[in-house]
Amino acid sequence: MYKGKLITFEGIDGSGKTTQIRYLESFLQSIGHEVLLLREPGGTKIGEEIRKLLLDMKHQEMTPETELFLFEAARAQLVREVIRPALQEGKWVICDRYMDSSVAYQGYGRGLPVRLVEVLNSLAVDEMTPDLTILLELGPAARAERLSRRHDSGQGDRIDVETERFKQRVCEGFRAIADAEPSRVVRVESLDDKEETAELIREQVRRVLL
Ligand SMILES: Nc1ncnc2c1ncn2[C@@H]1O[C@H](COP(=O)(O)OP(=O)(O)O)[C@@H](O)[C@H]1O
Numbered sequence: 001m002y003k004g005k006l007i008t009f010e011g012i013d014g015s016g017k018t019t020q021i022r023y024l025e026s027f028l029q030s031i032g033h034e035v036l037l038l039r040e041p042g043g044t045k046i047g048e049e050i051r052k053l054l055l056d057m058k059h060q061e062m063t064p065e066t067e068l069f070l071f072e073a074a075r076a077q078l079v080r081e082v083i084r085p086a087l088q089e090g091k092w093v094i095c096d097r098y099m100d101s102s103v104a105y106q107g108y109g110r111g112l113p114v115r116l117v118e119v120l121n122s123l124a125v126d127e128m129t130p131d132l133t134i135l136l137e138l139g140p141a142a143r144a145e146r147l148s149r150r151h152d153s154g155q156g157d158r159i160d161v162e163t164e165r166f167k168q169r170v171c172e173g174f175r176a177i178a179d180a181e182p183s184r185v186v187r188v189e190s191l192d193d194k195e196e197t198a199e200l201i202r203e204q205v206r207r208v209l210l
């Protein structure tokens, strides 16, 4: 029904998503696909406004429920305004975070009922479930070291300044998703060698989608 493919990247902040998405984009283009890169929250005018609300450090009073609804609202807009039309046109869409981040962050991290998060996810994404999800995994020490060297990190945003215990729960959530849906979600270790990691990801893409 849809000619294109949807690939999502998940994993905690600093796990290498943005870096690896660029490698995969080049690879897919080199074999002749038209690629569209998106990030969540964002990717639409409404979504970028919601992104500002969600990440702004000044909104410390935001409740977990509000946070969940805002992510789902941005996602619903992105799916209908951008992702579905792109897939219909045959594009390969790569999204930096998607529905699994809500289960991991708002469910496991914030403690909202995972079943409810899944129900809202299904409303937001409709039938646009990813064809493949790459879960990038990296231990806390290596992650801290990489983030300390990242030049774009600035002051951090409202969600990445959370505690290490929160981040551990998020990682546990991602692992639980991968265990529950092994045919869609593939765990890939974010190695120190970026090119080697990119090859591990290309192997998964070839195996599942090409
Ligand atoms: N394999 C790697 N080895 C060392 N540093 C890396 C590696 N991959 C990414 N980085 C660096 O780690 C930081 C976080 O990576 P990034 O791709 O921005 O992660 P994310 O998008 O998941 O937050 C960046 O500064 C990036 O350049």
Ligand SMILES: [Mg+2]
Pocket: 017, 018, 019, 096
């Ligand atoms: Mg990133």
